[in-house]
Amino acid sequence: MAAKQKKRYVMVIDTLLCIGCGDCVVACKMENEVPDGLSRDWVVEEVQGEFPNLHVEYRSERCNHCSNPPCVYACPTGASFIDEDSNITLVDPELCTGCKSCVAACPYDARFIMPEGYVSKCTFCMHRVNDGEDPACVSVCPTHCMYFGDLNDPESEVSQLLKQRQHKTIAPETGTDPNIFYLT
Amino acid sequence: MPTSFNRRDFIKIGAAAGIGTAMVGPSLFRRHPTARTTYPRQQGDLIETSPTYCEICFWKCAGWVHSKNGKPWKVVGHPEDQHSHGRLCTRGTGGIGAYTDPERLKRPLIRVEERGEQVFREVSWDEALDYIAHKLSVIKETHGPESLAMFSHGTGASHWKTLTKAYGSACITAPSFAQCRGPRAAGFYLTYGDVVGSPERTDIANSRCMVLIGSHLGENLHNGQVQEMGTFLANGGEMIVVDPRFSTAAGKAKHWLPIKPSTDLALILAWIHVLIEEELYDRDYVERYTTGFEQLKEAVATNTPEWAYPITTIEPAVIRETARTMARYAPATLVHPGRHVTWYGDDTQRSRAIAILNALLGSWGREGGFYIPQTAQVPEYPHPEYPEPSWKMCEETQKIFPYALSPVASHIRDMTVAPPAPDKQVKAWLVYGSNLILSLPDIEKTIQAIQNLDLLVVIDIMPAEICGWADVVLPEATYLERYDDLRISPGRRPQIALRAPAFEPMYDTKPSGWIVKKLAAKMGLSQYFPWEDDEDYLDWRLRQIGSSLDEMLEIGVKTLPSQGPLYFPPGADVTFNTPSGMIELYSEQLEQYGFDPIPVYRAHQEPPAGYYRLIQGRSPFHTFARTTNNPILTELQDENTLWVHPTTAKDWGLETGQYVHLENQDGKHSTFPIRVQITERIRTDCVYMVHGFGHSQKQMSRSYGKGMDDNELVTNVDVDPIMGGTGRRSNFVTFKLENATPMEAA
Numbered sequence: 001m002a003a004k005q006k007k008r009y010v011m012v013i014d015t016l017l018c019i020g021c022g023d024c025v026v027a028c029k030m031e032n033e034v035p036d037g038l039s040r041d042w043v044v045e046e047v048q049g050e051f052p053n054l055h056v057e058y059r060s061e062r063c064n065h066c067s068n069p070p071c072v073y074a075c076p077t078g079a080s081f082i083d084e085d086s087n088i089t090l091v092d093p094e095l096c097t098g099c100k101s102c103v104a105a106c107p108y109d110a111r112f113i114m115p116e117g118y119v120s121k122c123t124f125c126m127h128r129v130n131d132g133e134d135p136a137c138v139s140v141c142p143t144h145c146m147y148f149g150d151l152n153d154p155e156s157e158v159s160q161l162l163k164q165r166q167h168k169t170i171a172p173e174t175g176t177d178p179n180i181f182y183l184t
Numbered sequence: 185m186p187t188s189f190n191r192r193d194f195i196k197i198g199a200a201a202g203i204g205t206a207m208v209g210p211s212l213f214r215r216h217p218t219a220r221t222t223y224p225r226q227q228g229d230l231i232e233t234s235p236t237y238c239e240i241c242f243w244k245c246a247g248w249v250h251s252k253n254g255k256p257w258k259v260v261g262h263p264e265d266q267h268s269h270g271r272l273c274t275r276g277t278g279g280i281g282a283y284t285d286p287e288r289l290k291r292p293l294i295r296v297e298e299r300g301e302q303v304f305r306e307v308s309w310d311e312a313l314d315y316i317a318h319k320l321s322v323i324k325e326t327h328g329p330e331s332l333a334m335f336s337h338g339t340g341a342s343h344w345k346t347l348t349k350a351y352g353s354a355c356i357t358a359p360s361f362a363q364c365r366g367p368r369a370a371g372f373y374l375t376y377g378d379v380v381g382s383p384e385r386t387d388i389a390n391s392r393c394m395v396l397i398g399s400h401l402g403e404n405l406h407n408g409q410v411q412e413m414g415t416f417l418a419n420g421g422e423m424i425v426v427d428p429r430f431s432t433a434a435g436k437a438k439h440w441l442p443i444k445p446s447t448d449l450a451l452i453l454a455w456i457h458v459l460i461e462e463e464l465y466d467r468d469y470v471e472r473y474t475t476g477f478e479q480l481k482e483a484v485a486t487n488t489p490e491w492a493y494p495i496t497t498i499e500p501a502v503i504r505e506t507a508r509t510m511a512r513y514a515p516a517t518l519v520h521p522g523r524h525v526t527w528y529g530d531d532t533q534r535s536r537a538i539a540i541l542n543a544l545l546g547s548w549g550r551e552g553g554f555y556i557p558q559t560a561q562v563p564e565y566p567h568p569e570y571p572e573p574s575w576k577m578c579e580e581t582q583k584i585f586p587y588a589l590s591p592v593a594s595h596i597r598d599m600t601v602a603p604p605a606p607d608k609q610v611k612a613w614l615v616y617g618s619n620l621i622l623s624l625p626d627i628e629k630t631i632q633a634i635q636n637l638d639l640l641v642v643i644d645i646m647p648a649e650i651c652g653w654a655d656v657v658l659p660e661a662t663y664l665e666r667y668d669d670l671r672i673s674p675g676r677r678p679q680i681a682l683r684a685p686a687f688e689p690m691y692d693t694k695p696s697g698w699i700v701k702k703l704a705a706k707m708g709l710s711q712y713f714p715w716e717d718d719e720d721y722l723d724w725r726l727r728q729i730g731s732s733l734d735e736m737l738e739i740g741v742k743t744l745p746s747q748g749p750l751y752f753p754p755g756a757d758v759t760f761n762t763p764s765g766m767i768e769l770y771s772e773q774l775e776q777y778g779f780d781p782i783p784v785y786r787a788h789q790e791p792p793a794g795y796y797r798l799i800q801g802r803s804p805f806h807t808f809a810r811t812t813n814n815p816i817l818t819e820l821q822d823e824n825t826l827w828v829h830p831t832t833a834k835d836w837g838l839e840t841g842q843y844v845h846l847e848n849q850d851g852k853h854s855t856f857p858i859r860v861q862i863t864e865r866i867r868t869d870c871v872y873m874v875h876g877f878g879h880s881q882k883q884m885s886r887s888y889g890k891g892m893d894d895n896e897l898v899t900n901v902d903v904d905p906i907m908g909g910t911g912r913r914s915n916f917v918t919f920k921l922e923n924a925t926p927m928e929a930a
C-alpha cells in the first residue's frame with residue numbers, strides 16, 4: 001500500500017475580490033468561540049497612490065502555517081508543533097506555559113494569549129477540515145475570494161489558481177515559507 | 185389610572201424605578217466555552233440546529249442557528265436560500281450578539297412621575313398592555329381610530345400592522361420609504377409601472393457591465409447583491425463607479441468617476457445624450473417597448489458631455505468612453521438603481537433618469553439587467569374585514585406628494601405637529617424597531633411631534649433613543665427567540681423561509697405575536713387574531729401550499745415551482761403597468777402634476793467657504809444604528825471616522841486619529857466628537873462618515889458617545905415634491921477644534 005501523501009494545506013485569497021467586510025473575522029470568532037477582544041484573523045487595508053489615481057487592497061490575514069515556522073522553533077516546551085499529516089501549525093494548550101516566545105517569534109503577529117494563559121491562533125479550522133469542510137472563514141466569504149486546499153495535489157483548485165494567477169505572500173523575506181497566498 | 189403628560193422628558197432607560205429592578209434571567213455570557221482546547225467541536229458535543237431568517241438587516245437571509253450543548257454557538261447561511269446562498273454577511277454571522285447583548289431591553293416600562301421627575305417604572309406585561317388598551321380606547325373615542333399611526337421597520341411589525349388595521353387606522357408607514365428607497369420606487373414605477381423591490385431584481389451575477397452611482401455595494405453588505413458582485417467581478421465584469429469617494433467598489437472598478445457631489449443627474453443626462461447621439465441605444469427595444477423617445481432626444485439635445493464637464497468635473501472623453509462601454513455590453517449592462525437614494529430632493533427624477541438610461545440599454549427584463557421576480561403565493565389566515573377608516577393618511581399624503589406610494593414617515597411626523605384639519609389629528613404612535621430620533625431628519629421637529637401625542641408606544645430590542653420619549657416601552661424577544669411570519673420575498677424562484685425560535689426569550693421579553701394577541705384581547709379585537717398561537721398561524725398558512733410547520737422546521741427554506749420566464753422572451757409583446765402600457769421615457773403622469781416629464785438637471789446648493797458637504801454611508805460591520813451596540817460587531821468597529829482629504833486636513837492642521845467637533849450651516853453643533861481619518865480616497869469639497877453612530881443612550885455603553893451621529897447635523901432637508909423623500913445631502917459642515925476630546929476623557 002502506498003504511503004498516504006502528506007498534505008500541504010494552503011489558503012489562496014483573491015485580493016481582487018476581497019472587499020474587507022470582515023465576515024471571515026466574525027465567522028472565525030463564532031466557530032472557534034474566540035473570547036471577546038481577541039481574534040485569530042483580521043483584515044488589512046492598504047491604500048496606495050494619490051487622488052484620483054488610487055489603489056486599495058484588502059487582505060484577510062491570519063497565521064501563515066509556515067513550512068519553516070519560527071514559532072515552532074522558538075517554543076521551549078514543544079507545545080507549538082506542526083500536525084503530522086499536514087502543515088497545519090498548532091498549539092497544545094496542555095504543554096503551553098504562556099511564555100510568549102512564539103508570540104515574539106511570529107513575524108505575522110498571529111498569536112495571542114488566551115485568558116486561561118495559553119497561546120492560541122488560527123488552526124485552519126482543523127476540526128472542520130477533518131470533516132471535509134472548508135475553514136469557517138472560507139465557507140462564509142460573501143465574494144468567494146478565499147480558497148482552501150492541498151497544494152501537494154496538482155489538480156486541486158488552489159494548485160490551479162497558483163499556476164494561473166499572479167500571487168504573493170506576506171513577508172517572504174523572513175524565510176518562513178508561508179502558506180497563505182494572495183492573488184493580485 | 186394612567187396618567188397623562190403635558191410634556192415628555194427624555195428618560196435614560198437606566199433610570200428605572202419601582203419594582204423588579206433586581207437582575208434576573210439566565211447568564212449573559214454564553215459564547216465562551218470552558219473547554220481548554222483549540223478544537224471547538226469535540227466528540228460527544230450535542231449540536232442542535234433550528235431554522236431562522238436573519239433580522240440584523242432587511243435582507244432577511246435564511247440560515248441555521250446552531251447551539252452546542254444547549255448554548256448558542258453560531259448562525260450560518262442556508263445553502264438553498266436565494267438571499268444568502270449559504271453565506272451570511274458579517275453582521276448576520278455576528279447575529280448572536282443581538283441575543284447576548286446584556287444591555288437589551290428586559291422588561292416592559294411605563295413612564296411615571298416621581299418626585300417631580302419623569303422616570304420609567306418596570307411593570308408586568310399585563311399592566312403595560314392594560315395601560316395601552318385603555319389609552320387607545322380613550323383616543324379612539326376622542327379623536328377616532330384614524331389618529332393612530334404606526335411606524336415599522338422589521339418583520340415583527342406584521343402583527344402590529346394587523347392590530348393597527350383592526351383598530352381602524354390605515355396609517356402605517358416605514359421610514360425606509362421616504363428616508364431611503366422611496367424615490368427609486370417612484371422613479372421606476374413612473375417609468376416601468378413596476379418597482380425594483382427588495383431584494384432588488386438586479387441580475388448582477390449575469391451582468392457584463394455594472395454602473396454604480398453613489399451606491400457603495402461592498403460597504404453596504406446587501407448579501408445577495410454583494411455575492412453576485414463577487415461573481416460578476418470574477419467573470420471579468422466591467423464596473424463603472426460614480427462616487428465622490430474612492431469606495432470599496434471603486435477600488436474594483438475599471439472606471440472611477442469622482443464626481444462633484446450633487447451633480448449625478450447631469451452625468452446621467454449626458455450619458456443618455458451620448459447613447460442617442462451616437463445611436464448606441466437598443467433601437468429594437470426602444471421601438472417595441474417605449475414611448476416618448478423623440479421628446480427625450482429633444483430634451484437631452486443640449487446635455488452634451490461638454491455641458492456636463494464643468495458641472496460634474498468629469499471629462500467629456502470619460503463620459504463618452506463610459507457610455508460606449510455600457511452600450512458595448514448591453515443589454516447585460518446594469519445601471520444600478522441604488523437603495524438609499526434620498527439625497528437632494530430631486531431624487532425621483534434622478535431615479536427616473538437611471539430608469540430611462542436602462543431602457544435605452546434595453547436592460548429591464550433582460551439577462552444581466554433586471555429580471556422578472558417571482559413571489560410565492562401563500563394565502564392569508566382568514567380574518568374579518570377591517571373597519572373602513574373615515575380618512576386615510578396615504579390620501580392626505582398624496583394630496584401633497586402625488587407619488588408617495590406609501591404614507592411618508594416624516595410627513596406623518598409633520599402632521600402630528602400641524603394636523604391638516606381639526607378632525608384629522610395624529611394622537612398616538614406605535615413605533616416598531618424604528619429609531620425615529622436617528623432616522624428622521626430634523627430631530628427637533630420629531631421631538632415636537634412627540635410632545636403632541638397622547639400616547640407613544642415603542643416596541644424594540646434595544647434601548648434606542650426613541651425609547652427615552654415613550655410612554656410605554658415593550659421589550660421584544662430577538663429574532664433568535666421567536667417565530668415570525670413567513671418570509672415571502674421576490675427572487676429568481678418563488679421561495680419561502682421560516683423563522684423559529686432557537687432559544688427561549690431572555691429576561692421578560694416576548695415575541696410580537698404573543699404581545700399583539702394579548703393586547704388585541706384587551707382591546708376587544710380578538711376576532712382579528714383567530715389563531716391559537718404563532719405555530720397554529722404558521723401551520724395553517726403552510727398547509728395551504730402543501731407544506732406544514734413540521735416540514736419547514738426540518739427544511740427551513742422551501743423553493744416552489746417557477747412561475748414563468750425570468751426575462752422577456754425575445755421579441756415578445758409586453759404590456760407595462762403604465763397608463764400607456766409602454767415604458768414611459770416621457771411621463772405624462774408627471775407632466776399632469778406640473779413636474780418635469782423628462783428629468784432636468786438643476787444646480788443644488790454649494791458649501792459656503794470653509795464648509796464641506798456632509799456625505800453619509802454604510803459600513804460592512806453594522807446595520808446603521810441598529811447594531812452599533814452588538815458586542816460582537818463593535819469589536820470590528822465601535823465608532824465612525826470622518827474621511828478628510830489631505831488638503832483639507834492641511835488647511836485645518838488636522839491629524840489622523842484626532843477628535844474634532846463639527847458644526848453645520850445652521851450653527852448646529854455635534855454632540856460628540858469624531859475621529860479624523862485623512863485619506864486620498866475622497867474629494868476636497870466633501871467629508872464622509874458612516875451613519876448610525878454617536879448614540880446618546882447611556883444604557884448602551886458600547887455605543888454611547890462613540891463617534892458622531894450625522895443625523896443631528898442634517899437640519900436642512902430637501903423634500904422631494906413628487907414622493908415626499910427627505911434629501912439629506914445639502915448639509916455643510918465646518919470643523920470646531922476646541923474641546924474635541926473623546927467621550928471617555930470628557
Ligand code: SF4
Pocket residue numbers: 238239240241242243244245268271272273274275276277405406407408807
Ligand atoms: S445581509 Fe447580513 S444582516 Fe442582512 S439579513 Fe443577510 S446576513 Fe443578515
